[in-house]
Amino acid sequence: MAEEAILGYLANNEVIGDSGEFAAKHGLNHDEVVNVIKSLHGFRYVEAQDIKRESWVLTDEGKLYADTGSPEAQLFLAIPPEGGIPREELQIKLGPLLFKIGCAQAAKNRWVDMGGQQVTRRVQHVDDRVKDLLLKIKEGQVVDQDDIKALKARKLIVPQTWKGYSLKKGPDYAPQRKKFAADLTREMLQSGDWKNVEFKEYNFNAKGQPIEAGHLHPLNKVRHQLRMIFLQMGFEEMPTDRYVESSFWNFDALFQPQQHPARDSHDTFYLKVPSTTKELPEDYVERVKCVHESGGYGSRGYEYDWSREEANKNLLRTHTTAVSARMLYNLAQDTLKKPFTPKRYFSIDRVFRNEAVDRTHLAEFHQIEGVICDRGLTLGDLIGVLHDFFSRLGMSKLRFKPAYNPYTEPSMEIFSYHEGFGKWVEVGNSGMFRPEMLLPMGLPEDVRVIAWGLSLERPTMILYGYNNIRDLFGHKVDLGLIKTNPICRLGL
Numbered sequence: 319m320a321e322e323a324i325l326g327y328l329a330n331n332e333v334i335g336d337s338g339e340f341a342a343k344h345g346l347n348h349d350e351v352v353n354v355i356k357s358l359h360g361f362r363y364v365e366a367q368d369i370k371r372e373s374w375v376l377t378d379e380g381k382l383y384a385d386t387g388s389p390e391a392q393l394f395l396a397i398p399p400e401g402g403i404p405r406e407e408l409q410i411k412l413g414p415l416l417f418k419i420g421c422a423q424a425a426k427n428r429w430v431d432m433g434g435q436q437v438t439r440r441v442q443h444v445d446d447r448v449k450d451l452l453l454k455i456k457e458g459q460v461v462d463q464d465d466i467k468a469l470k471a472r473k474l475i476v477p478q479t480w481k482g483y484s485l486k487k488g489p490d491y492a493p494q495r496k497k498f499a500a501d502l503t504r505e506m507l508q509s510g511d512w513k514n515v516e517f518k519e520y521n522f523n524a525k526g527q528p529i530e531a532g533h534l535h536p537l538n539k540v541r542h543q544l545r546m547i548f549l550q551m552g553f554e555e556m557p558t559d560r561y562v563e564s565s566f567w568n569f570d571a572l573f574q575p576q577q578h579p580a581r582d583s584h585d586t587f588y589l590k591v592p593s594t595t596k597e598l599p600e601d602y603v604e605r606v607k608c609v610h611e612s613g614g615y616g617s618r619g620y621e622y623d624w625s626r627e628e629a630n631k632n633l634l635r636t637h638t639t640a641v642s643a644r645m646l647y648n649l650a651q652d653t654l655k656k657p658f659t660p661k662r663y664f665s666i667d668r669v670f671r672n673e674a675v676d677r678t679h680l681a682e683f684h685q686i687e688g689v690i691c692d693r694g695l696t697l698g699d700l701i702g703v704l705h706d707f708f709s710r711l712g713m714s715k716l717r718f719k720p721a722y723n724p725y726t727e728p729s730m731e732i733f734s735y736h737e738g739f740g741k742w743v744e745v746g747n748s749g750m751f752r753p754e755m756l757l758p759m760g761l762p763e764d765v766r767v768i769a770w771g772l773s774l775e776r777p778t779m780i781l782y783g784y785n786n787i788r789d790l791f792g793h794k795v796d797l798g799l800i801k802t803n804p805i806c807r808l809g810l
């Protein structure tokens with residue numbers, strides 16, 4: 319309505335001098351007219367200039383007198399034309415406030431005589447100018463400046479700033495607003511209409527529609543990238559779906575003595591049901607028992623009585639090296655039927671430890687493990703492959719520190735220089751599997767196995783800026799965060 323009226327009027331007239339008058343003349347609400355002007359101005363259909371006017375509005379008291387008459391007129395009318403009325407009676411008739419104001423004003427106007435016992439009329443007839451003026455102001459009519467001053471002094475009116483616009487045609491004026499097409503459609507292309515259609519400009523700052531889709535957890539995203547790195551380096555993925563392991567594969571096969579503190583229930587979760595494993599490869603178990611008890615292959619062993627019951631106990635695997643042990647055993651079994659082939663294996667999956675949970679520790683986390691099995695490998699090969707692997711993660715400065723694992727000799731902790739933290743941080747553990755582990759499996763004597771392991775959580779936390787592991791994994795994870803996480807790329 320307002321838009322049509324404005325654009326239509328400007329088609330035949332140069333200017334709209336005053337939006338207020340224009341609104342009144344066309345029976346439009348001025349607020350609506352102002353909104354339309356702002357929009358038309360934004361699209362350059364019109365040029366608009368502010369106009370401000372001081373206008374006057376009635377106070378509550380002013381409104382009251384506009385309805386019922388001024389106090390002086392009311393007072394005058396309350397006095398009987400003949401003989402007058404006692405003061406007290408008049409006051410009761412009008413009420414104290416109206417009486418007080420009325421007396422003052424009526425006396426000033428010389429309408430009444432207050433001198434004697436009785437209040438009497440001095441004139442026969444009065445015009446209630448105050449009421450008339452208030453009604454005029456209410457209707458927005460122009461009133462003489464002296465009258466304004468007087469009404470303002472009596473606090474019957476107050477000033478109000480009125481804002482409006484004067485208008486003329488803008489550079490893009492048209493008698494009707496053009497509709498811009500938001501999309502190029504198949505129909506436009508077919509009919510050729512696209513040539514005449516004006517398109518809405520692209521808003522490159524607009525946010526896209528949120529994608530209604532599944533979202534990968536940061537651990538899954540980093541896991542995926544690590545898989546890709548391993549696959550590019552020619553590694554095969556090991557089957558890691560077995561969370562429940564026997565102590566045998568988790569510890570004994572790895573030449574970890576049965577008294578080792580890590581096997582304590584304070585560190586490892588044992589299963590109540592089923593509490594023991596059903597089967598183990600018996601001849602291999604026998605060789606493992608021997609190597610623990612009395613050694614062999616140039617080793618003295620641990621010289622203790624190895625217990626089969628201890629080996630049978632089921633647990634939640636404490637490291638993925640249990641999977642590596644199974645894989646190497648299978649590989650050794652294969653050499654009974656066909657010549658040995660070198661292998662590169664990797665795994666990324668969950669492990670469990672009976673840890674006190676804190677900012678950096680959970681009772682379950684993920685391990686990344688790489689294993690290379692070939693004839694004549696050396697510690698130099700391990701260092702070389704670690705440089706290759708970690709530089710693909712973006713960690714090219716590495717240092718190694720001698721360490722101890724029951725199943726590797728030599729063993730090395732891996733440190734990487736963290737540019738952000740400005741210090742060396744431990745990033746993994748590695749080593750060459752011991753002959754006491756490999757030879758009972760039946761691998762050829764000159765076959766060496768180099769391996770390393772690290773957690774998935776650590777690099778993910780650094781990459782995604784988490785400093786509490788519980789925000790990343792477990793029941794406190796904020797699913798909203800999973801949806802809004804950026805894509806962080808390893809090695810960039």
Ligand code: PHE
Nearest residue numbers: 637639747748749769770771
């Ligand atoms: N299993 C070791 C750990 O849990 C990691 C590791 C894997 C160490 C392979 C050496 C070789 O920390």
